[in-house]
Amino acid sequence: MTTRRARPAPRPPAGTPAPAELARQARAVLADAVRIARWAADGAGPGAVPLADRALERAAAAMELSPAQVRAGWDRARLAGLIELHGDTARPGWRLRAWNRDDSAVLRGWVALFDAWSLVHSSPEGIEATAVAEAVEAVPQVLSLLQLSAGPVSVPALLDLLAQRVAELHEERCEVPYGPQEPAPATETSADLNALLLDWALEGLAAVGALTLGAGHATLTPLGNWAVWVKLEQICVAAQSPAGNIEQSAADMLLGCARLTPGPARAEYRAWLAARPVGSAVAELLAVARGEDALL
The missing domain is CATH 1.10.10 (Arc Repressor Mutant, subunit A)
Structure with missing residues (x-):
């Protein structure tokens, strides 16, 4: 079997605060979202539609926020994984339950919000x-x-x-236009x-x-x-795929990893995933799982 020395864990740039301090800052950014998530988790009964008009008014009054602030906090809570919607019911996400004790959960929640910045700001x-x-x-x-x-x-x-x-x-x-083209209207x-x-x-x-x-x-x-x-480190990991499976299809990558020991195989999985959009990577892996190859 192929074995390779593990890549040493990278160190963050000089001056980067400790994880505990980063988590404190993330908690401050998401403070209103956490308040609203906890209010919804405690006050929304089964079958209730979260943030319906009456619920919005109650939340605004209870937390002394404007309706617009409540809606913004609600959206952030969903994007950060603090709330999970199951039909018409809002339930606390695992990050909300771990919010006060798990800095890693807090940072992951903030990164999820960071990744969704274009949804936060119309x-x-x-x-x-x-x-x-x-x-x-x-x-x-x-x-x-x-x-x-x-x-x-x-x-x-x-x-x-x-x-x-x-x-x-x-x-x-x-993009090459074909056929006769009408003049484009004047725009910016x-x-x-x-x-x-x-x-x-x-x-x-x-x-x-x-x-x-x-x-x-x-x-x-x-x-x-x-x-x-x-994120830049993840790109570097993807570019340094140890066994060279990064450009392979999901099926070929999995077959290649079957010949590796667990450590190098995990490095290959991570590199392969980091090089692709999450949606397409998951779809490709699911297609392989539904295939006929018993080894996959």
């Missing part, structure tokens, strides 16, 4: 869904620049990077659109506590810096 009205999706796909590069800069980065520099990434996405799609220029979408993205990331906005610049918070570093 996109500008009148913008095509394709343009919004391109901006969301370009944001990881913006975050990488912020993390690698280890300090404030000017908005014009971030805008240049966003525009470059969006242009690359256009080229990758190779690409530069104006990119600037609008960058502002939206930065505001959304600030809303979840990932960065702060200054006069013409943005800076990652300690939480945001740590989260982006973790």
